[in-house]
Amino acid sequence: MRRIAPLLAGLLLSANAFALSLADLSQQDASGGLKDALSQGAQLAVQQLGQPGGFGDDPELHIGLPGKLGKVAKTMKAMGMGGEVEQLEASMNQAAEAAVPQAQALLLEAVRKMTVTDAKQILSGPQDAATRYLDRSSREQIRTQFLPIVKQETDRLGLVQKYNAFAGQAASFGAINAKSANLENYVTEQALDGLFSVIAQEEAKIRENPAGAASSLAKKVFGAR
Numbered sequence: 756m757r758r759i760a761p762l763l764a765g766l767l768l769s770a771n772a773f774a775l776s777l778a779d780l781s782q783q784d785a786s787g788g789l790k791d792a793l794s795q796g797a798q799l800a801v802q803q804l805g806q807p808g809g810f811g812d813d814p815e816l817h818i819g820l821p822g823k824l825g826k827v828a829k830t831m832k833a834m835g836m837g838g839e840v841e842q843l844e845a846s847m848n849q850a851a852e853a854a855v856p857q858a859q860a861l862l863l864e865a866v867r868k869m870t871v872t873d874a875k876q877i878l879s880g881p882q883d884a885a886t887r888y889l890d891r892s893s894r895e896q897i898r899t900q901f902l903p904i905v906k907q908e909t910d911r912l913g914l915v916q917k918y919n920a921f922a923g924q925a926a927s928f929g930a931i932n933a934k935s936a937n938l939e940n941y942v943t944e945q946a947l948d949g950l951f952s953v954i955a956q957e958e959a960k961i962r963e964n965p966a967g968a969a970s971s972l973a974k975k976v977f978g979a980r
Contacts, residue, residue, distance in 0.1 A: 786874030790866050793885060797862035800953055805855035811848035816949045818847045821941055850908035851946035857900040865892035886955040901946055906939045
């Protein structure tokens with residue numbers, strides 16, 4: 756997946772230093788290296804996902820219609836009747852791309868509030884420990900920031916009202932869940948899931964192959980072995 760090659764590049768570097776050289780490297784320095792790597796990763800994730808095509812052009816992140824509506828949409832496209840569907844999906848992805856930049860300040864704030872104890876748990880935790888920390892520390896606040904932007908973007912299309920009415924009926928029959936029955940809520944959740952999914956995938960890559968430090972601080976931490 757073409758995403759954020761240097762994302763969290765200092766994470767495992769910091770983890771290695773933390774685990775192997777407690778005698779030489781203070782906990783404060785180790786957590787500082789992790790914070791630096793997380794900050795850089797969050798900024799880059801927002802930058803790439805918040806640009807035109809960040810969601811729409813990525814087959815793994817592209818936001819399509821939910822549940823059985825999505826299956827119907829695929830059939831309509833295959834039959835050459837997907838014009839309205841494609842227009843709606845394009846607006847959904849554009850709304851997510853417009854909202855993502857609002858996440859940067861909140862992600863950085865979550866990193867800033869990270870304690871030494873948090874850092875220890877992340878550095879010695881599972882492959883997605885840093886992503887989990889960011890998710891639980893900032894997801895609700897990011898959702899609050901995303902919703903009005905998504906609504907503003909999707910309100911520009913008359914199809915939004917059609918979607919909400921149709922999806923609401925579909926939800927009552929179990930075609931989609933209630934959360935997906937409202938377009939703004941659905942796009943917001945998809946944008947959040949996409950953001951943290953990208954971070955988790957890249958975190959795992961860096962933990963598996965920590966080649967190259969993302970910053971001078973991360974290099975310092977990695978070098979203190």
